[in-house]
Amino acid sequence: MGTFQIEGGHKLKGEIRPQGAKNEALQILCAVLATPEEVVIDNIPDIRDVNKLIEILGNLGVKIQKLGKGKYSFVSDDVKLEYLESELFKKEGSSLRGSIMIVGPLLARFGKGYIPRPGGDKIGRRRLDTHFEGFIKLGATFRYNREERFYGVEAPNGLTGTDMLLDQASVTGTANIVLAAVMAKGTTTIYNAACEPYLQQLCKMLNSMGAKISGVGSNLLTIEGVESLGGCHHRILPDMIEIGSWIGLAAMTKSEITIKDVSWKDLGLIPETFRKLGITLEKQGDDIYIPSHDEGYEIQGYIDGSTLTVADAPWPGFTPDLLSIVLVVCTQAKGNVLIHQKMFESRLFFVDKLIDMGARIILCDPHRATVMGHNFQSQLKATTMVSPDIRAGISLLIAALSAKGTSIIHNIEQIDRGYENIDERLRAIGAKITRIESA
Known part of the structure; x- marks a missing residue:
């Protein structure tokens, strides 16, 4: 210590x-899983939580290259989904609350995502219901292993756009649902969405990758699903x-x-x-x-x-x-x-x-x-x-x-x-x- x-x-x-903003970095880094193409991110802070998430991405098979101070290239063209059910991931994922946001892009792109109950600051109850209720409304099935404290969502036939009203304006919950909905079939509307600058940054990045998100900056997001996303360059606030x-x-x-x-x-x-x-x-x-x-x-x-x-x-x-x-x-x-x-x-x-x-x-x-x-x-x-x-x-x-x-x-x-x-x-x-x- x-x-x-x-x-x-x-x-x-x-x-x-x-x-660079920690809370934005955790969202943006998870978004690299949404595409097999190269994503370059600048102004990434060199801090423990962010570095731990980068390590998790590497273990998932993401090709990572450091281009300079705070600047990295990510290519997720060979994601190893079996890592998600490994003991190593259960240990690493549970120590970082931001790891929850890898579920959205994995669910959208591969039809499944798993996460151990994440850790983070001991500042009171921080429930995850908003995340998983959003996934369920998009058509995913949900399971929770109480003994191992392990969550899973699956949508082998893909996700379908829908209208939803979030029970709380959760920043990470909104980010996770947006990351899933961008490749769902049809249109998704998210009311009572979080609208923090970091969430706005995520939406702008996804739009630069080919997503169709409108209402950015408001608490009503409309997402027209696309089949796939491409690469991009992004700078963190x-x-x-x-x-x-x-x-x-x-x-x-x-x-x-x-x-x-x-x-x-x-x-x-x-x-x-x-x-x-x-x-x-x-x-x-x-x-x-x-x-x-x-x-x-x-x-x-x-x-x-x-x-x-x-x-x-x-x-x-x-x-x-x-x-x-x-x-x-x-x-x-x-x-x-x-x-x-x-x-x-x-x-x-x-x-x-x-x-x-x-x-x-x-x-x-x-x-x-x-x-x-x-x-x-x-x-x-x-x-x-x-x-x-x-x-x-x-x-x-x-x-x-x-x-x-x-x-x-x-x-x-x-x-x-x-x-x-x-x-x-x-x-x-x-x-x-x-x-x-x-x-």
Whole structure:
């Protein structure tokens, strides 16, 4: 188990460039299975979860060639479906939640797909019903081996387009169903579809491969099935979650930071939400400039004077992956805020670590926490922590970089799952952070 040692309380300064988006990469990589032709993908982040999915694709028989930093070629002309029922796949697939999205393209192209119950962050229940109900509506048969926790779907005669209303606007569920429906016979309509930028990117990529998807960017997708898909070149967007993380880091450490090439048009409510916390963001071309907040930052209340609530919601609402960052940023703000995590019931349980550091937080229930900011009148204190998941891990790292003294964060493999070479990149702008590998 790896460890970060962080000497907090130092201002940072400089430029930082966001990695390619993890959540988009997991969808896009699964899409290479939909065609036997070459697919070239650029701006792939070098992180644990993505690298694990690339390894799974290789074991499936996909020919993979690295063309440069973050740029790969994939050719899926000799897919080995027998790997899906191997013990190796049961082990590898169960450790990565994103592996679930290989089922859609395999079902569409080969008439069957299997997956062990996938892993991922321990942030509460994350059911898979939306995925499999969508496949069933397209004509697939479903089976689940409870003893081995193994899912299977089969459609030996192909899939047939249909109308469906999703029970929830699941991003991975929508992506999986889209990947299956693009080669179904006839027309499929998906209502209450997710419409996050990363899902839009997947649809645009599939259209460039010959799919016929309309309504991209809305919650109603119409898909006219095609017989086959061809190759393409695709570039992944910058990671909006990492961009939000660097905004929070700059504010908490009173640092002057420029975040390069952020794709402003794809950030949605993220800039405005941080502005409501009193953080100054300047748009400079396609960059975000954050000046040093030497005088602190003050949370804006509502116009009637009541306490601000920051809550997550499906896109175009505020992404749940940034609520942990918002929470830690508010510990040093002037004013109070209610954080309402609606989508996952275990994501706020890391706040006890922040309380140990001196933050004033009341955990109201599994979904809500009230934060009473210190306004930098009392600095957080260094401590020893364990990273429970990716987003809580980066929040604890930001807290440690702002704290007085030297903090220790164990289980940093969780942070590495979502953030590329984070210690090196932070040292480049002045952070005092050391990686200590376990013996």
